[in-house]
Amino acid sequence: MTESAGMLDRQQLHTFATIVEEGSFERAAAILSLSRGAVSQRIKLLEESVSSILLVRQKPVVPTPAGEILLGHIRALRLLEDSTLRQIAPGGDGRGPVPLSIAVNPDSMASWLAPLLRTPLLQHSRVALEIIAEDQDHTLERLARGEAIGCISTASKASTGFVADALGVMEYRCLASTALAGRAFPEGLTLQSALETPAVLFNRRDGLHDEFLQARFGMRIDRYPRHYLPAPGAVLAAVRAGCAYGLVPMLQLNPEGAAALPPDLVDLAPAHPVRVALYWHHWQDEPPVARELSEAIVALGRERLAAMPAAVGNAA
Incomplete structure (x- = not known):
């Protein structure tokens, strides 16, 4: 009873x-x-x-x-x-330490979010942090199920009882090694080369490459060869190894935000960057330790990511 x-x-x-x-x-x-x-x-x-x-x-x-x-x-x-x-x-x-779980897309963890590990919350052992790796289009599911106290998501609108703080924009480029580009993409990224050359994705829930190809060619392309490498940094490693091409966040290549590519990589679609707006979703009424974690994540995002377009801003 x-x-x-x-x-x-x-x-x-x-x-x-x-x-x-x-x-x-x-x-x-x-x-x-x-x-x-x-x-x-x-x-x-x-x-x-x-x-x-x-x-x-x-x-x-x-x-x-x-x-x-x-x-x-x-x-x-x-x-x-x-x-x-x-x-x-x-x-x-x-x-x-207080156990806290957050849901984060691997690209963020491999690039701009890594300095979170040097914040006082973790350095002073006040938090035992679990990071749940999930595609940014699916992290809200983890938050809704109560598995996480916050998540990084592409959704701008927060659910009832939550807040969505705008973090910034991640820019991706479609990259290949110079060797693979010369062999498989002599004319750049064409529809034929996309159907014949393996791409590299994080996992089967990673829809970013599908969206990129649809925007690039004006049609949905389902049957292209692909590798799935579910580990932060593995996409870039596969691209550099020359076994696939793929979308790589520029911040992962250049943590300081420089736009130049290293000499071993080629941008296959320089006129078609992919820009993904990210938001931090968290409880509206947070206990102090969770609030401190949220503030640290929001501060890092706004410091490291590109600014949101003026029409986007914060959502609540």
Whole structure:
């Protein structure tokens, strides 16, 4: 039962979060030192109290849309409680770093976001940071599921209860090694060469190259050869190795923002740069440590990325 009218039972919430984190009722029961039946009963009572099904009983167990909302609430409560206890007893409570998860596109991590690791939050061990690598068009899914307290996204509009701060614009160029360019692209990037030469993408959810080809040739091109290398910096490594061509963020090549290309690379489509506007999505009401992390990310983005067009700006 709930503790009182309108209140959620803390044991039930903890049990629910543990099931989601472990992916099964059985593992949650072992961690909580409960029987499988007791775990099921807690979830049944919690679902009755909110009048919603919260879990999809499959392997692994996953939250329903209503469960995702509740999971975000639980993780926000945990963070707020931890922050409150630290303010009550700063430095003397023996508590370790605050665990925080953010969803970030690999290109940002490999270029402009790396100095985040040198901020006081991490240097003084105040935060135990988990960075979830995800394509910038899909990071909001992680935020919505409560897996992250913030994310870098291409979406300019924030969901209810969140804020979207404009970070800046990442510019990509379609690059190949000089050897590959001479062999496969003697006339530049043509439709025929794009259909015959492997491109390199981060993973199957990476849609940036598809969008680039469609803008370049005026049609959607699905059946072009491609490599998938899901690691920050791997796209640039593949391009430099000459086994593929691909879209590379200029900041990764030139951290100081210089426009010149190194001599081993060729821009296959100099008249067609790809510019991606990025936003930092985070809770509207953040505990202090999460707010400090958000401020650090926004400051880095606005310092390192190109300025947003005047018509874009911040979204809330």
